[in-house]
Amino acid sequence: MLKKRLMAFALSLITATAPALALDLSAMSDEERTQFGAEVRAYLMENPQVIMEAVNALEERQAEVQAQADVDLVSRNAEAIFNDGFSYVGGNPDGDITLVEFMDYRCGFCKRAFGEVEKLLAADDNIRFVVKEFPILGEQSLLASRFAIATKLEEGPDAYKAMHDALMSYNGDITIPALRRLADTFGLNTDQIEARMEADEVTQELMATRALAQRLQISGTPTFVLDDEMLRGFLPMDQLQMIVDEKRG
Incomplete structure (x- = not known):
């Protein structure tokens, strides 16, 4: 070469x-x-x-x-990226700039990025944050995403956020018993969540996000979309903040 x-x-x-x-x-x-x-x-x-x-x-x-x-x-693909109607929206939903993350619960760099994004959202209260469930690292990744999405559908966005954070911090094998134990710590209805994991709407969300990732030529996690730019890979909080500031002008 x-x-x-x-x-x-x-x-x-x-x-x-x-x-x-x-x-x-x-x-x-x-x-x-x-x-x-x-x-x-x-x-x-x-x-x-x-x-x-x-x-x-x-x-x-x-x-x-x-x-x-x-x-x-x-x-x-702006509408599907920023306003798909099903992805979790956190941070400031009315923020002046949107950060989107394609993530996998089994991805080590996603786990590192999780803390950096949390620090960014805590330091800058004008960022809208969208999570795209993109399980690409095997069956345990898919299991975690199905459980997280089912939690969102069954218990709402706050419960999803709690499960999402717990899964991003969790380093053991992802199994149904492990997921149930995590959900139990938040007082969630684990039976109904587990029963909903294979629902069509869960599958459709995963398929829609995967199709979007393919259109965007995303093959790894974490991948961020910030305003009009794709950021492929892990970035520390200070670099994310610098890019946010540049986008704001």
Whole structure:
């Protein structure tokens, strides 16, 4: 991969400095290609810093392209991201900016991000926070999400928030008995919650969120959407706050 990047850089350098030159490697003789390769190698050996400059420039361009593609994806899917009608909304529901998180209860980085997001919401009371249940790490993840969504449907958003927080802090195996014990600590109706886990509306919510994630090209957790930007991966509270401040202008 690096070799291809460097050759592409060499070609762009030569064509940029000599635009009138019609450079067609396929039209070169074997001797001409050998000479050309030797000249490129000699240039890079004499100017080794060009290697990292070329790679860094390529990575910056790729990041810019990805960022713009993400903005376009968010714009095309804004209603489903920010106002799907079923995802939990916390923080300040009337906040001036919305932070959306696609999360999995078995994801270690999601657990790290949980504390950072909680600190952000405590420090900034004008952020609307939306949770997207996106279980992608196996059956235990799916079990946890079904129980959390069933709790929301059966007991309401406050009970969901309590279960969500408990699951984000929980590090054991996720089983029905473990989920029931967690729910019991909040005085919830565990029988009704368990009975509702396989309900169509639970399945439909999970399927809708998965379809949205596919459209947004989200393959890992945590993934955040902040205003018009996607933030792929864990970010500490101070970086999240900085981005929030930038979005506010």
